Amino acid sequence: MGGCACATLLPSTLFLGMSDARAIEAADKLDLPAKMRLADMALNVAKAQGASYADFRLCRYQTEYLEAKEHRLQTSATGTSVGFAVRVLVDGTWGYASSPLATEVEVKKATAHAIEVAKASQPLQLRKFELETLTSYQDRWDMPMKNDPFLVPVDEKIDKLLSINEAAMKAGADYATASFAFVREEKFFASSVGSRIQQTRVRTMPETEVTVVDKATGKFASRAGLCAPRGSGYDYILGYNFLAEAAKSAEQAREKLKAKSIAPGQYDLVLDPTHLWLTIHESVGHPTELDRALGWEANFAGTTFCTPDKLGKLKYGSHLMNIVADRSQEGGLSTVGYDDDGVSWIGNEGFPIVKDGLFVNYQMAIGQAQLIGQKTSNGCAFADGWGSFPIQRMPNVSLQPNPKKCSLEDLFADVKHGIYIMGNGSWSIDQQRHNFQFGGQLFYEIKNGKLGGMLRDVAYQGSTVEFWNAMDGLGDQSTYFLGGAPNCGKGQPEQVAPVSHGAVPARFRQINVLNTERKDVA
């Protein structure tokens, strides 16, 4: 599905275009001096042909995808993708080209091609792109990790998946799906300002879902797992109790079939962090992207209500609302040592986007800050493959915990008539990030401060600023959860980015809830 600010999770999105095995072999054999030579060649050719700035990214992606359906292994696939891209800025116009062959001939060819694209586009360059003064780095950064998922025997991973489905089926599921996807991303970055950076990171992405069917009524219900994708190793898989969740999921899916259908109206909501991370992504992460504010995504992902005149002035949410962007966060899908513009996150503990309810910062890539009177990028560039142009993408954007002690039960205690929502169902938000609608995996009634029975057919709608200003309760550090998506969509051609969002449970007053049951179909 295209055009989506957070794409649906499809296995195909996890696998980039598989590249030439010769290139893989060649890249595997490339030592750092060889990479440096290729980079120098690209950057020198670019400079000789008129580029005022150029960068060279040589990347290797290793992937594995395993999927089990009920008691059978449906897919076992591995892949490796290697290639490079050259990006040039010629007389204020960008151009780029890429190739899967990391050879001298191809590097020269691709660099000339990038120059040709930039020059061809110059008649459309109403205003020249200008870059801030960029800092040069020579460094290597490797994501800390305990167990490399690519070193875990494949049969061990398959057994794990089949055991998850077995647990679900034993507990009453009619259908069960479990999958593991792993990605190792290795990047070498060189730029015309002198940077030479190597970095490696790994993503581990489990997914589970069970479905139950009531043939008599023709109704069915599903329950997706609450386990989030992470920038972690296989230790993350080992540390999560999939079997217990699978069994519980089957019971809860069955319970959904008999749950009370919600009466539409205004409710107080307590949103679990397994749910709230996505609301943060859509209603805070995307609106505060500077390229949207500048109109650069107007034709696809959209613009934003957070226009530059609101910076430092907009009361985004209640005083409890503190949102931080951090690409150094442990386990974060967006965590890096350096972004794809070569901007450093080493020793950087992040920056606030919303501070005590006030909108205070945008996310930026290079060439943007000066357009709103600021000096430099804050390191939010990402390219989803070696063949993609780095654009502004989301860092890990997280809701900070309440510094005062507050448990989930404390949040329930002050609710007379409300709903507690866990997990993600459907999600949708308009192109300027005002109007949203979210579903969930599990809904429970809150009555007079106590958690009640399960509800179904629940979705809530809201408008971003009004919603966040309706927040009056926030969990403390002990309730923190790191959610995330491996496939946030943006850009043309569309790119998918992995990003995490930390959250704590939060309480929102008097939110519009609708009943999603349709009685006029089937």
Add this chain to the structure above:
Amino acid sequence: MILSEAEARDLTKRILRLSQAESCTVSVSGEERRHVRVAQNMATTNGSPSSISISVTSNYGKKSGSASGSDLSDDALAELVTASENTAKLAPENPEFMPPLGPQKYAPGAGFSPVTQATTSSQLASALQPVLQQAQAKNLQASGFLEIGTSFSCIATSNGLFAYDQSTDVLHTITARTPDGTGSGWAGTTHHDFSKLDVPAMGATAMDKAVKSQKPTRLAPGKYTVILEPSAVADLVGILIGGEFDQRAADEGRSFATKKGGGSLLGETVFGKNVTIFSDPADAVVPGGIYSDDGQPAVRTAWIEDGVLKNLQCGRYWAQKTKKQPVPGPTTLTMVGGTTSTADMIKQTKKGLLITRFWYIREVDPQTVLLTGLTRDGVFLIEHGEITQPVWNFRFNESPVAMLNKVIAMGPSVRAYGDESGGMPLSVPTLLVDEFTLSSVSDAV
């Protein structure tokens, strides 16, 4: 990177000769693309990526494994085959395994244009330049994307199947906005032939809508008679047929097409009698790929005929188990249109809305295919047969199953593109639909 049919055939033969497995399937695909991207009346990111890929699936009995890479050298191909064989050997048996297909007959592909293949970055920029200049002159902000691509794919099996398809594609979308931020218009389409693309006309449409949609009025949400332009219809129809028409899901009780008490609704009248949707890879307006999934020929398939649910996608395993014929998924879709012009639809509407397109569509309830999403880039109020004013955007909560039971009139079927329904070529009409559910107002422009 593009391989000719002869090169692709030779490559797959070399790979299959290396296979030690009981059976083997090889897929190869590649593409060469160029694009120009603009925003605020100027170029932003412009590029030209290319790629090639080889996937090998090896089977031992009912054990399967895949490995991907690409190289034409014998050594690298041998490594790839060995990797897939090692993966297969470690896999447990899949009781639903189906052996690779043998030789099939394929119709020739109809979606290749040498004009598109030869188009340069300069030509793309030249096509867009007059539109950006016009936008500038009209004090509008134009943003857009113009991309061309040439791609090939082939599949070969150890049982003698070989299929090769080469095609070209063009995608152009353009958005125009008023500087005060209250008006936005859009146009977009796909084609396989760049010379058939009317870039100036699309730019004019986007600019006209931007001007006409500015300073909208707020209208209460509710059930409205709506005129859905082709992009909006393409999204809803594409999501319904491409994502929900599955025989196994229906038989297993987890689909809108499940019959109460068991079985599917196949053969029953599920939609309005004026609804017919089919796929035909040889269609002149929307040619599609010549093969689907595991090498089954893509053939003309009726999905809905006069409101009757005629076919659901059915994989080879499920077909064998249920004693049905396999039904490959569509590579193109056509909804048969009517003869009512949009102007006539407006004339016959007492109170309704003209909707340009949709955005961010997600499924709320798979049981009823209830979808939610938003209108975007132009919604206009119709009163007593005339467009009277622009209105704010809406969030909708509607099921395409329900919608296709409420179609009052249809325009001619035309090639259309929706951001939300993926890249499948679609031809759909403008629809006049009764009681479309718009559940809240959006402040977005």
